[in-house]
Amino acid sequence: MLEHANLDTCGSYPQRGRMTASSPRERASHYAHVAFCAAVLVFLIAPILVVVPLSFNAEPYFTFTEGMLRFEPDAYSLRWYASIVEDEAWLRALVNSLGIGVSATVVATVLGTLAALGLASPAMPGRPLVMGLLISPMVTPVIISAAGFFFFYSSLGLAQTHLGLILAHAALGTPFVVITVTATLAGFDVNLTRAAASLGAGPWRTFRRVQLPLIAPGVLSGALFAFATSFDEVVAVLFMGGIDQRTIPRQMWSGIREQISPAILAVATFLIAFALLLMGVVEWLRRRGSQAD
Amino acid sequence: MNAGTNAYVEFEGVHKSYDGETEVVRDLHLSVQEGEFLTLLGPSGSGKTTCLMMLAGFEAPTRGAIRLGGRTIHDVPPRQRDIGMVFQNYALFPHLTVGENLRFPLEVRGMDKAVAAERVRDAMRLVRLEGFEARRPGELSGGQQQRVAIARALVFEPRLVLMDEPLGALDRRLREEMQFEIRRIQRTLGVTVIYVTHDQQEAMVMSDRVAVFNRGRIEQVAAPEVLYEEPERPFVATFIGDNNLLRGEVVDVDGDYCQVDIGEHTITAFLVSPRAVGDTVVLAVRPERIGLADEPGTYGNEFVVPISDVIFLGDHLLVRATMGEQGDFVVKIPNIVGHGAVLPGDRVRIGWTATDCRALVPDED
Numbered sequence: 324m325l326e327h328a329n330l331d332t333c334g335s336y337p338q339r340g341r342m343t344a345s346s347p348r349e350r351a352s353h354y355a356h357v358a359f360c361a362a363v364l365v366f367l368i369a370p371i372l373v374v375v376p377l378s379f380n381a382e383p384y385f386t387f388t389e390g391m392l393r394f395e396p397d398a399y400s401l402r403w404y405a406s407i408v409e410d411e412a413w414l415r416a417l418v419n420s421l422g423i424g425v426s427a428t429v430v431a432t433v434l435g436t437l438a439a440l441g442l443a444s445p446a447m448p449g450r451p452l453v454m455g456l457l458i459s460p461m462v463t464p465v466i467i468s469a470a471g472f473f474f475f476y477s478s479l480g481l482a483q484t485h486l487g488l489i490l491a492h493a494a495l496g497t498p499f500v501v502i503t504v505t506a507t508l509a510g511f512d513v514n515l516t517r518a519a520a521s522l523g524a525g526p527w528r529t530f531r532r533v534q535l536p537l538i539a540p541g542v543l544s545g546a547l548f549a550f551a552t553s554f555d556e557v558v559a560v561l562f563m564g565g566i567d568q569r570t571i572p573r574q575m576w577s578g579i580r581e582q583i584s585p586a587i588l589a590v591a592t593f594l595i596a597f598a599l600l601l602m603g604v605v606e607w608l609r610r611r612g613s614q615a616d
Numbered sequence: 617m618n619a620g621t622n623a624y625v626e627f628e629g630v631h632k633s634y635d636g637e638t639e640v641v642r643d644l645h646l647s648v649q650e651g652e653f654l655t656l657l658g659p660s661g662s663g664k665t666t667c668l669m670m671l672a673g674f675e676a677p678t679r680g681a682i683r684l685g686g687r688t689i690h691d692v693p694p695r696q697r698d699i700g701m702v703f704q705n706y707a708l709f710p711h712l713t714v715g716e717n718l719r720f721p722l723e724v725r726g727m728d729k730a731v732a733a734e735r736v737r738d739a740m741r742l743v744r745l746e747g748f749e750a751r752r753p754g755e756l757s758g759g760q761q762q763r764v765a766i767a768r769a770l771v772f773e774p775r776l777v778l779m780d781e782p783l784g785a786l787d788r789r790l791r792e793e794m795q796f797e798i799r800r801i802q803r804t805l806g807v808t809v810i811y812v813t814h815d816q817q818e819a820m821v822m823s824d825r826v827a828v829f830n831r832g833r834i835e836q837v838a839a840p841e842v843l844y845e846e847p848e849r850p851f852v853a854t855f856i857g858d859n860n861l862l863r864g865e866v867v868d869v870d871g872d873y874c875q876v877d878i879g880e881h882t883i884t885a886f887l888v889s890p891r892a893v894g895d896t897v898v899l900a901v902r903p904e905r906i907g908l909a910d911e912p913g914t915y916g917n918e919f920v921v922p923i924s925d926v927i928f929l930g931d932h933l934l935v936r937a938t939m940g941e942q943g944d945f946v947v948k949i950p951n952i953v954g955h956g957a958v959l960p961g962d963r964v965r966i967g968w969t970a971t972d973c974r975a976l977v978p979d980e981d
Contacts, residue, residue, distance in 0.1 A: 514707035517674055520694040521701035522721035522772065532720070536711045 371595060378403055378588035385585060403589040413590065416574035423485060423570060424553040427492035431549040434493070435500025436542050440534070442501070443508040454501070461498040465558040468495065473562040483565030491559045496549030503548065507541025540608045547605050551598070623647035623683075624808055625671065625776065630680035632666050632832075640666050642832040644680070648810060650775070653802050655811045655819040657855075658829025664812045667829075668778050671810065673697050684776070695724075700769030700777035700807075704784055706761045708753035714740075714764050715749030721772040739771040742801060759790045766798065770805065777802075779811045783818065795821045816856050820844075828852050830979075848888055850976050853900040860906075862899040862942050863978070866891050874975055880940040883917050885975040897975040903934070903948035905972035908964055915967030921945070923962045933958065937966060 345353070381400040382388050390398030407413040438457055442450055460468055472491040473482060481487030511534070519529040535542070557572035564573060571590060578587040625648040632641040641663040648654045656664035669675040670682060673694030681688055689697060709717050718739055722732040740746050743763035753761055762782055769777050779798070783791045799822045802809050813819055819826045820840040827837040828851070835849045840856075847853035850861055864878035874887045876897055885899050909918055924944065925936040932950050935958055939945040947966055949958070958964060 512705065512707060514703045514705060515709060517672075517694070518701065518703060518707035518709075518768075519720070520674075521672060521697075521699060522768070523695050523698070523724040524720070525695060528724065532712075533709055 374588050374591045375595065378585060378592040380585050380588070383583075383585060385583070385588070403584070403586045406584070406586045407589050410586070412569070412574060413571075413586075416569050416571045419485075419568060420554055420570040420572075423488050423492060423568070424550050426485075426489040427496055427553040428546050428550040430489065430493035431496035432500050432542060432546040435497045435545055435549070436504050436538075438497070439501050439504035439508055440530075442505060443511070454505075457501050458498045460495050465495070465556070469559040469562040472559055476563060482563055483568065485568060488560065488563055488568050488570075491563055492553035492556060493549075495556065495559065496552040499548035499552060500542070500545030503541045503545035504538055505541075507538040511537060540611055544605045544608045547601050547608075551601055554597075555594070622649065624650040624652075624685060625810065626681075626683040627667065628681045628683070630667075630670065630677045630682060632663070632670060632675065633678045639678075640832050641670075641677075644832075644834060646827060646834060646837065648808060650808055651806045653799070653809045653811065653822055653824045655813060655823040655826045656829055657813060657816060657819040657826050659814055659855075662829035663832040664814075664827075664829045665780055668780055668810065668812050672699055672701055672778055698772075698774050698776075700772070700774040702762075702765050702769045702777065702779040702782045704781045706753070706765040706782075708761060708764055708768070710753055712752075713749060714745070714751050714753065714756070717753065717764060718749075718768050718771050721768065725772060735771055735773075739767040742770065742804070743767045743797075758786050759794065762786065762794060763797075766801065770801070770807065774807070776808045776810070779809065781813055782811075783813075783815075791818070792821075798822060820856075826856075828855060830855075846888075847900060847974065848976065850898045850900065850979050853898075853974070853976060858903050858946065858948075859900045860903060860945050862901070862939065864897060864899060866893050866895050866897055866975070869893060873970055876975060878940075878942060881917075881919055883973060884970040885973040886971050887975050889977055891975065891977070896978055898978045900974045900976055901968055901972060903946045904932075906945075906947040906966055906968045908947075908949060908958070909967045910965075912965065916970040917973060918965055918967035920963055920965050923958060923960050923964060925960055926958050937964070 376391065377385065377387065379399045379401065380388065380391065381398050381402065388398050435457075438453075441447055442454055442457075447453070469491070472487070472494075476482045476487045476491070481490065515533055515537070516529055519533045524532065554570075555572055556570075557576055560568065560570050560573045561576070564570070569577075571594070575587045575590055578584060578590075625646075627644045627646040630641055630644040631639055633639045640661075644663075644667065646667075656667060658664045666675060670677050671684075673689070673692065676690065681690075683689065684697065684699075708714075709720065712720070715736055718736045719732055722735060727735070736749065737746075740749065743766055745760060745763050745767065748756065748760065748764075753764065756764065765782065766779075769779075782798075783794050786794060795818055798809075798811075802822075811819075811822065823840055825837055825839055826843055828835045828843065830851045836843060836847065836852045838846070843852060843856045847856065847859075853859040854861065862876075862878045862883070864876040864883065866874050867877045867882065868875040869887065869891070872887055873884055874891065874897075876883050876885050876899055878899070883899060885897070887897075891897055907915065909915055912918060919939070921937040921939060923935055924938050927934040927936075930951065932948050935947040935949060937945045937947060
């Protein structure tokens, strides 16, 4: 659900406009630039935003009714929200998504943080190779990973189990933790670890009292990315999950294919709100992290 | 450099190489007495910090032995060495308050809270930072952070404290103030300090003894005044204070003195270590030990030389004289003669006594 859109490329150049006397040609290119950026934003955001009003549709349609366009109160309703709250399948999917998401996040965060710490040590041999291997789930097409998980976990008896899905999602989420923690560790002063050792602290105490508090923003934002990865993941669930492992995205998938109901729009709206919340938290952590420096 | 029986810290034949080829520390022998303030002085890359890191346990010697209190410490991890350490960049824990930084080593040792609080207070008083316990390191000035770093390295009462260029980041005034401060603290506590710096003045101000490092070796270990007055190597002669160096060949040896041919002149010099006729030596003469001679026969060594430049520095004049093929020669004259007494282009008689001219074995290249 988290879109990694880099909006920096659409920034305008205020100084440039002020400093040079703008010829008509320059002004034209400036407006073209602004229009282009606006178009990019519209195409990125509009498909997402359009879901929100539609989810309040009083009719079982995926399009705006005439009543909705005239803003008639009767054209809007909360019936689809009611339907998902009442539907046991959606509730089970939510419980599954949260359970699998949280568990996978814990596994990915612990492993990813440890890996980043190890990779930050100059004594670690073959760093680029190990780093590449750890990051590979991010660049491998999910369908390849998912097929791999399916065949491998089937032979271990882990297919169609919660544990299997947790492990698969943890593998997909770990690279995010490795990357964010590695980035935080890049600014970490080795002398702090040495100072802790000279003051008598063992490795565990040094980690808990000195390293972890300082890299916490990286660990937390990595954890959030890992959670988001699991929370909106559908391919691995399609391959690996049985009827008992249906998550929200999986339930939406069936919702679209089997019962065309705006209920999934209500779910989507809920997910958008959730994603915005996560993004807000990540941004807040990033600012806190940069302030600490 | 003998390993005394009561030496507290001992390096014996220590070598260190990171890549297995170039040795950053070569055959190092050094012993430090309990309660001593010893400075490792040398240019960057001379191996002094590596020595400190080996003693702290962050680096392991490639060969040789390091002993602390008579015990070899190679197998002891840094956290069990009980050595206080002050880092160049202070290495204070930025997320902890000053008080928490100081309590850290005490908590590690499981010290009773009331006793720990007492110790922290004492340490803060020692570095004159009472009342700063609740601040974060980021809220303190560089000098204050340095005091906290020193307090933290002392608060658990280690017998040995290592300091790695701790004043490098401070401005000059603050640095001079801190030099006296560190010296005062060290004398008050009687703790052994090994201090690393590349600043010779800093070494002179604080140390009981200074070990001069050059290219992984110790050139000389001695009290500051001895290093200045009696350098044994050309490197030491020029690294500690200024010196004029002249290269020449021994033509005659008479007891402690020798005659050295430097081309145009023959000079009588004090022989620092035994040399035979025909050996090459480097003569070192301090600029302030050279005088202007009004009449011949004032000094043991005298020459009439042309003056190429005169720099007026207020309390003294720096006179550049040309000494034949050996190039420029600097003479420092106290400003008693007055500005304008010596002018470029003059030919003047300069000289020095034989004891002020030391014949040294040349540095190997």
